[in-house]
Amino acid sequence: MNAAVPADVISRLKAVLGAGGWSEDPDRIAPKLVEWRDRWVGATPFLALPNTTAQVAAVVGVCAEAGQPITTQGGNTGLVGGQIPQGEILLSTERLRAIREVDAYDDALVAEAGVTLSAVHAAAAGVRRRFPLGLASEGSATVGGVVSTNAGGTQVLRYGMARNLVLGLEAVLPNGEVWNGLKRLRKDNTGYDLKQLLIGAEGTLGVVTAAALKLVPVMASRAVAMIGVATPEAALELLSRAKDETGGAVEAFELMGRLGVDFALRNIAGTRDPLGQPHAWYILAEFASGEPGSAESAMERFLAAGLEAGLVADAVVAQTDAQAKALWAIRENQSPAQKPEGATWKHDVAVPVSRVPAFLAEATAAMAAFAPGARIAAFGHVGDGNIHYDVLRPDGGSDAEHAARRDRGSRIVHDIVASMGGSISAEHGLGAMKTEEARRYKSNVEVAAMQAVRQSLDPKRIMNPRVLF
Structure with missing residues (x-):
């Protein structure tokens, strides 16, 4: 744990944040110090709760001058301990909640760091667009966390990771300066792409305060199926066939072993066995198309060919949105279903x-x-x-x-x-959990290059100091 935070630093932080912008209340802070799996438990003497980019900049500026470490936290859904402070100042983005703009012509949405992923989805739907990054934790995962960890999710196959879906960023750098890079351009060949440095940096190169996110059209047809298969090899062959059948319209192709399905049946209320008989492996496949009826037809052809080839043992296709959500819930509850085990x-x-x-x-x-x-x-x-x-x-x-x-x-x-x-x-990042282990698998050249980037932007190493190289 870091040394105690000097009293004058605390006083200055209170002054720049104002009433309601900070807390020293142990009960208010306690939920932010425990990772949801209870593996990581932390400590902090001070919770900073800025509600503007200017306040974030003021907090970072005070800490930069004093050499005071900071850990930034979004929705506290991380799985590698990077968001849990161990004595540092804890800067929460929970009050940065504004969706600043949604533009259907630019296919872009600008959201502050504390906006939840589910709120982004709702705002995009309001202009008949979609932000194609889905997580099981979307009700609590925030834009800042998604960007900082380069989150993946279930639609990576078609749309890529978070770094493929971010057009621009606003961030406070480790010296307290604000970088306004909230462009919504698809093309900008004017030097290093600074936003890509911040995406996936896990809070080590600055605090992301807002992001311009890429939107896509809402699809006219969608088909979701749960498929029983004998082996992962069969799943791989079916994936190849699905791509060929749909011409690239595969949105998700998820694999689950039977044991995980058993855990969901046992530990998640309301879960039903998706197929009549148990199978060694399950695929959750989702196709989507801009043409009405196209996804459903493609799924029907795909499953029929898979059955004929002996690759598909059994399958069920969702007939309603409720049925599709029930199938997806089995996949999304794979981790929660393990907790009682x-x-x-x-x-x-x-x-x-x-x-x-x-x-x-x-x-x-x-x-x-x-x-x-x-x-x-x-x-x-x-x-x-x-x-x-x-x-x-x-x-x-x-x-x-x-x-x-x-x-x-x-x-x-x-x-x-x-x-x-x-x-x-x-997709989870290195965090406090894997940073040291990663040295075993990265070359000295790669580690040195990453350290040089960090040293140039954060020479005092105050930003999330326990994470990355």
Whole structure:
């Protein structure tokens, strides 16, 4: 934990924030100090609650002058501990809630950092547009967090990560200066793209205060299906066929193992088994098209061909929005459904799409040898190679014993990922959890380049100091 914050720094922060702009109340602060899985618990002497970019700049300016570290937090939905302070000033963006502009001609929406993803979706829908980044935590995840972690979600296959959907940014740099880069241009070849430095920087290069987000048209037809398959190899073949059948209209292609479905049935109220018989693996596929009826027709042809080829064992197609939401809820509740099952080693990894089956086979064999009886819940975005590979303690086993082996077990999984040209963090970032481990897999050249960028912008290393290199 960092040394106590000097009293004069606290006094200056109170002065620039004004009434309602700060808190030292332990009860007010407490919910912001615990990560939702209860793995990370932090501490802070002071919660800054700015409600304008100017106030953010004033806070950062005071801290920059004093060399006082800051941790920035959005909706506290991060999964690698980067948003949990360990003695630093905690700067929350929760009061930066304005949607400044929505423009259907520019297909752009400008939202402040504290706006939730669900509010962005609603505002886009108001002009018959869509922001195509969806997360299970969209009711609490905020624009600033989505940008700072380069969030992925379920539509990456078609629309890409957050960095593909951000047109411009407004941010307070580590010296307290405001960079207004809220352009809405698709083309701007005038030097380094500073917004891309800030996207995915996990708060280390400044505080994102607003973002110009790219919108897309609302599709005229949409089809959602749950498909039972025997193997990940069958899922991979079906993914290729889905792309061919739709001409690129595959919005999501998610993979789930049966154990994760069982957890959802057992632990999430209202969940129903999607198919009549259990299957080893499930695909949640979603097609969308601008032509009425096109997505439904494509799904029908795709499933019929898959059944004929012996790749599809069974399938159900949602007939209503409610049925589609129920199918998606099974996928979105994969992580919450694990919580009652005990200690878990969680892995957010990516390998080339073609290597997904090989990764699952090799990692599962390695875990069976290292942790006999451990339960594997694998799920994720097979369409972009991102698998959440979670290793739960043996049924009836000891949480403490399983947790004690986490680091060694995760090293085995990550070494397999690295051997396949993959990444140990696909969409959650490094945070406090993986920063040091990442050094094992990054070259000295890459680490040095990243350190040089950070040193040039934040020489006192006050911005989220425990995160990244």
